[in-house]
Amino acid sequence: MSIHEVFMPALSSTMTEGKIVSWEKSPGDKVEKGETVVVVESDKADMDVESFYEGYLAHIVVPAGESAAVGAAIALLAETEAEIETAIAQAKTQATPTPAPVASTSTSSPADTTPAATTVVASANGSNGSRSGRIVASPRARKLAKELKVDLTNLTGSGPYGRIVAVDVEAAVGKTTQPTVPVAPAPVPTIAATPAPAPAPIAPVVPGQTVPLNTLQNAVARNMVASLSVPIIHVGYTITTDALDQLYKQIKSKGVTMTALLAKAVALTLQKHPIINAAYSEQSIVYPSAINIAVAVAMDDGGLITPVLQNADQLDIYSLSRNWKSLVSKARAKKLQPEEYSTGTFTLSNLGMFGVDRFDAILPPGQGSIIAIGASRPQVVATEDGMFGVRRQMQVNMTCDHRIIYGAPAAAFLQDLAKLIETNPQSLTM
Numbered sequence: 001m002s003i004h005e006v007f008m009p010a011l012s013s014t015m016t017e018g019k020i021v022s023w024e025k026s027p028g029d030k031v032e033k034g035e036t037v038v039v040v041e042s043d044k045a046d047m048d049v050e051s052f053y054e055g056y057l058a059h060i061v062v063p064a065g066e067s068a069a070v071g072a073a074i075a076l077l078a079e080t081e082a083e084i085e086t087a088i089a090q091a092k093t094q095a096t097p098t099p100a101p102v103a104s105t106s107t108s109s110p111a112d113t114t115p116a117a118t119t120v121v122a123s124a125n126g127s128n129g130s131r132s133g134r135i136v137a138s139p140r141a142r143k144l145a146k147e148l149k150v151d152l153t154n155l156t157g158s159g160p161y162g163r164i165v166a167v168d169v170e171a172a173v174g175k176t177t178q179p180t181v182p183v184a185p186a187p188v189p190t191i192a193a194t195p196a197p198a199p200a201p202i203a204p205v206v207p208g209q210t211v212p213l214n215t216l217q218n219a220v221a222r223n224m225v226a227s228l229s230v231p232i233i234h235v236g237y238t239i240t241t242d243a244l245d246q247l248y249k250q251i252k253s254k255g256v257t258m259t260a261l262l263a264k265a266v267a268l269t270l271q272k273h274p275i276i277n278a279a280y281s282e283q284s285i286v287y288p289s290a291i292n293i294a295v296a297v298a299m300d301d302g303g304l305i306t307p308v309l310q311n312a313d314q315l316d317i318y319s320l321s322r323n324w325k326s327l328v329s330k331a332r333a334k335k336l337q338p339e340e341y342s343t344g345t346f347t348l349s350n351l352g353m354f355g356v357d358r359f360d361a362i363l364p365p366g367q368g369s370i371i372a373i374g375a376s377r378p379q380v381v382a383t384e385d386g387m388f389g390v391r392r393q394m395q396v397n398m399t400c401d402h403r404i405i406y407g408a409p410a411a412a413f414l415q416d417l418a419k420l421i422e423t424n425p426q427s428l429t430m
Contacts, residue, residue: 005073005077023075025038030054038074058076144170220303236358247425266346276369292309305341307340371397374394
């Protein structure tokens with residue numbers, strides 16, 4: 001017989017602690033292998049954590065509402081009902097349980113009668129890679145694999161910690177299906193049919209009150225402090241938006257958002273300037289295999305999150321807009337999967353929608369550039385023929401990691417971005 005400790009899993013590469021949102025099982029309840037035991041709030045989203053073992057939830061070490069460091073024991077799991085009392089007694093004698101590394105797994109032999117605690121490596125939807133031979137894949141990837149009849153055991157995950165994500169399934173299908181079959185944009189009917197639950201009401205701020213940072217705000221604070229150690233350069237540019245504004249008016253009724261248009265314009269320009277999409281790592285330059293545009297979104301309860309428009313240069317503007325609306329809805333409900341907020345290669349921050357003229361954005365960790373977009377306003381300008389005219393213009397400011405991106409490449413990128421927006425915005429719809 002044996003008693004297992006359930007440890008706080010690492011739900012993202014930057015997570016150092018997690019908060020218990022709710023326990024889906026109560027002490028004494030039977031737990032099946034792969035069944036959700038607890039919901040954990042990481043630094044970005046709420047995730048269901050599953051058990052790799054079956055048994056009985058004997059004792060909860062960290063109750064709902066409290067936090068624990070990654071790798072710390074949060075519960076005890078007994079293999080049999082007879083061991084529940086032993087587990088409870090063990091919990092009382094261990095004032096400070098010794099956490100084990102999340103990546104390690106050790107189980108007792110069936111013949112072993114020592115009631116020593118061993119590790120239960122829990123899996124979260126989007127947290128860990130394969131453990132104990134179990135396939136870890138996102139819900140969307142599992143659903144897609146079932147629909148397309150793809151065997152997940154033959155796939156290598158490209159998500160965090162080797163997790164299989166939807167793009168891995170799509171890539172597998174692309175290798176086995178006929179190339180003549182056109183790839184249609186993936187509709188998002190389920191999001192519209194099942195709206196995300198409304199966020200909990202925010203408690204009013206009381207003057208003189210000291211309010212601790214929530215999990216998301218703590219994560220943002222850590223990331224921003226880390227960013228301060230990077231030598232950066234700011235490069236600004238003025239872009240005339242008359243043609244882009246006209247295009248937006250024409251296709252807005254079809255569900256296209258200005259955020260999607262800007263993300264598409266940035267993504268297409270990044271195709272010509274791969275260094276702007278790159279990142280610094282250990283005295284080397286990492287060139288990503290995809291152009292994933294992260295867009296900053298302010299959360300209602302404080303903090304900031306950056307949902308990612310993956311392969312933004314490859315998708316048509318209508319699919320991109322649908323994806324963006326879906327991501328924002330999931331972000332507000334704290335239902336984003338890790339690959340939906342942690343895979344960005346370039347970040348776009350648009351405070352122009354709030355009327356801000358210009359600002360400088362802080363470089364996100366692990367990326368080489370971020371662009372800050374100000375409001376588009378009518379300006380009196382000198383025209384090419386020496387006359388005066390009124391043009392709508394916006395200020396954009398790019399922050400770059402100066403270890404790999406210098407002033408000239410940054411300026412060339414902004415120059416091409418301006419050229420696309422000013423003279424050929426129709427290419428965004430192709």
